[in-house]
Amino acid sequence: MAQTALTIDGLGVDFGGFKAVDGVTLTVEDGELRVLLGANGAGKTTLMDLVSGKTKSTQGRVFLHDTDITNWEEHKIARAGIGRKFQIPSVFKDLTVRENLKVASCRNPGVLPNLRFGFGKQANRDVDQVLELIGLAEAANRLAAYLSHGQTQWLELGLLITQNPKVILLDEPTAGMTQAETHKTSEIVNSLKGKHTLIVVEHDMAFVREIAERITVLHLGQVLAEGSVEQIETDPKVRAAYLGSKGIS
Amino acid sequence: MSDKRRFEIAIYLAFFALIMCAPLLLDPFWLNRIAKYLVFGMLGIAVALSWGYAGILNLGQGLFFGAGAYMIAMSLKLASPTSLQQGSDKPVPDFMLWNAEPGAPTELCCINKASFLWLPFQNQWFGVAMGLLVPIVIATVIGVIVFRKRISGVFVSIITLALVLLVRLVVIDAQPITNGFNGLTDLGWFKVGGFEFDPYIVPTYYFVAIALCLVLAGARLLIETRAGLILQAIRDDQNRARYLGFDVPLYQTFFFAVSAGIAGLAGMFYVVVSEFASPTFMDLTFSITMVVWAAVGGRSSILGACIGAIVINMISATVSETQGFAEAWKVIIGLIFVLVVLYLPRGFAGLAHDMLDSFLGHRKAASSHTAEVSDASQLAE
Numbered sequence: 001m002a003q004t005a006l007t008i009d010g011l012g013v014d015f016g017g018f019k020a021v022d023g024v025t026l027t028v029e030d031g032e033l034r035v036l037l038g039a040n041g042a043g044k045t046t047l048m049d050l051v052s053g054k055t056k057s058t059q060g061r062v063f064l065h066d067t068d069i070t071n072w073e074e075h076k077i078a079r080a081g082i083g084r085k086f087q088i089p090s091v092f093k094d095l096t097v098r099e100n101l102k103v104a105s106c107r108n109p110g111v112l113p114n115l116r117f118g119f120g121k122q123a124n125r126d127v128d129q130v131l132e133l134i135g136l137a138e139a140a141n142r143l144a145a146y147l148s149h150g151q152t153q154w155l156e157l158g159l160l161i162t163q164n165p166k167v168i169l170l171d172e173p174t175a176g177m178t179q180a181e182t183h184k185t186s187e188i189v190n191s192l193k194g195k196h197t198l199i200v201v202e203h204d205m206a207f208v209r210e211i212a213e214r215i216t217v218l219h220l221g222q223v224l225a226e227g228s229v230e231q232i233e234t235d236p237k238v239r240a241a242y243l244g245s246k247g248i249s
Numbered sequence: 250m251s252d253k254r255r256f257e258i259a260i261y262l263a264f265f266a267l268i269m270c271a272p273l274l275l276d277p278f279w280l281n282r283i284a285k286y287l288v289f290g291m292l293g294i295a296v297a298l299s300w301g302y303a304g305i306l307n308l309g310q311g312l313f314f315g316a317g318a319y320m321i322a323m324s325l326k327l328a329s330p331t332s333l334q335q336g337s338d339k340p341v342p343d344f345m346l347w348n349a350e351p352g353a354p355t356e357l358c359c360i361n362k363a364s365f366l367w368l369p370f371q372n373q374w375f376g377v378a379m380g381l382l383v384p385i386v387i388a389t390v391i392g393v394i395v396f397r398k399r400i401s402g403v404f405v406s407i408i409t410l411a412l413v414l415l416v417r418l419v420v421i422d423a424q425p426i427t428n429g430f431n432g433l434t435d436l437g438w439f440k441v442g443g444f445e446f447d448p449y450i451v452p453t454y455y456f457v458a459i460a461l462c463l464v465l466a467g468a469r470l471l472i473e474t475r476a477g478l479i480l481q482a483i484r485d486d487q488n489r490a491r492y493l494g495f496d497v498p499l500y501q502t503f504f505f506a507v508s509a510g511i512a513g514l515a516g517m518f519y520v521v522v523s524e525f526a527s528p529t530f531m532d533l534t535f536s537i538t539m540v541v542w543a544a545v546g547g548r549s550s551i552l553g554a555c556i557g558a559i560v561i562n563m564i565s566a567t568v569s570e571t572q573g574f575a576e577a578w579k580v581i582i583g584l585i586f587v588l589v590v591l592y593l594p595r596g597f598a599g600l601a602h603d604m605l606d607s608f609l610g611h612r613k614a615a616s617s618h619t620a621e622v623s624d625a626s627q628l629a630e
Contacts, residue, residue: 075494075495092485117475
């Protein structure tokens with residue numbers, strides 16, 4: 001039995017009476033790739049906000065391995081080992097692709113220890129590897145502002161890979177991508193399996209089929225069902241709430 | 250090392266050489282003027298660091314400049330002969346004597362209620378230390394409050410703008426110890442060892458010029474560090490940096506304080522070369538003028554902002570003394586600012602940068618072209 005990487009225990013948030021996430025309990029094992037499904041407003045992104053510290057929860061706890069990280073400051077959660085990709089791709093636009101990754105490779109959060117030149121040979125090697133993996137080696141010296149939408153998404157994935165957190169939260173990594181780009185993204189995501197624990201929010205069913213092992217379905221802020229792609233597909237509750245009568249296809 | 254890096258180093262060295270050679274060409278009057286403009290160049294660096302690199306548009310940089318200026322001016326005022334009136338050997342600023350209540354003891358400790366604050370400034374180096382520390386501490390306090398609260402963009406500008414006006418008001422109101430509107434005038438000369446820095450002699454010019462070169466090189470190297478790159482990342486996307494695990498407010502506060510320290514240093518040098526400190530340093534127009542220098546020179550270039558400040562002031566001095574241009578000059582500088590913001594958002598430094606890029610690009614293309622030609626001729630053989 002693998003170890004549990006992330007434990008979410010009865011997590012919830014109350015926005016002045018409206019519970020966007022209401023008592024979600026979820027455990028994700030080390031190296032697992034978990035897909036979060038749910039209709040608009042089901043609480044997927046809010047759940048990620050709660051885990052990554054963007055929104056403070058009003059009930060429940062979050063554990064990374066054995067550390068209680070509930071409601072820590074964002075940068076401390078990030079340092080503890082949770083990386084996050086945003087729905088709207090965000091990278092450092094006025095830095096080159098390589099500089100973007102160098103920033104992500106920096107292991108020290110403070111100012112004074114970083115008052116030195118260069119990021120070290122190991123960091124440079126890591127950056128080169130990531131550039132290959134995300135297919136931006138050719139564009140390494142280009143400003144991130146000049147990348148295409150798909151490339152920007154990959155660069156943000158690259159930032160996460162360089163950051164090397166234990167758990168990676170991906171919020172719609174294929175949003176706005178062409179089919180070819182989506183396929184390449186699924187290759188990148190698949191290459192992360194095993195090394196990292198991944199939680200992915202996604203609507204693109206073709207993409208979900210390419211990457212998914214286990215799926216958790218959220219509905220109205222609560223966990224509706226959990227299981228493999230086939231189990232979810234045949235679950236009548238899920239069909240009723242989200243998939244309609246056609247299933248995953 | 251890339252060609253571009255070599256070019257940049259060459260340009261910095263050329264600038265250093267130019268300001269070091271200035272005394273060979275200029276009379277004492279102009280030398281003193283240029284020394285003042287070099288001080289403004291230092292302010293340009295401070296603005297570029299906080300605006301261009303940290304993304305914090307400080308509309309109250311004059312607060313730090315003024316703080317530095319007043320701190321050293323207090324020491325130099327006490328060192329001035331005007332503070333040793335009536336044959337006393339204990340210095341008391343002349344304006345305190347003029348405004349003293351009848352019967353008040355003519356001693357610095359107690360001539361008025363707050364005059365004791367001046368006591369430690371009898372030591373010039375205390376003034377120097379305060380000239381650096383006060384701006385840095387004020388900036389750190391502002392930074393901790395503002396950046397921890399995640400206030401950013403235009404709101405930071407408004408807060409800094411309000412603060413500089415507030416402090417200006419306090420300085421004017423604290424007339425018994427600041428001489429109010431008149432500021433601190435008739436100052437003594439800055440002394441190191443036995444040497445006196447008369448503002449109109451060449452060594453004083455070099456004192457300022459060398460300080461500027463050191464600040465320029467220091468700021469440029471600071472940007473080159475890891476922390477400098479992370480700072481620029483934070484400027485581009487705070488949230489992304491935060492989720493990569495960086496303590497964003499810590500970085501912003503640190504560089505805001507460094508910028509304030511440079512402005513404080515500039516304030517001190519300004520007092521050394523101009524022999525006065527006044528509340529006009531904290532006028533809104535002055536703080537905004539600094540931003541214009543940096544915008545025209547290029548806010549994302551340390552050297553660009555520095556040169557922008559120096560050149561605008563030189564042109565301004567020449568043009569405003571020409572009959573008929575004195576008033577028109579303000580319109581001209583306003584127009585230049587508008588044009589730069591519209592057409593050269595990265596200032597003249599950005600323009601130079603692009604020209605250098607296309608020049609280097611052409612050269613690369615030309616050399617690869619010759620390589621192809623030689624390949625082709627080899628094939629032909």
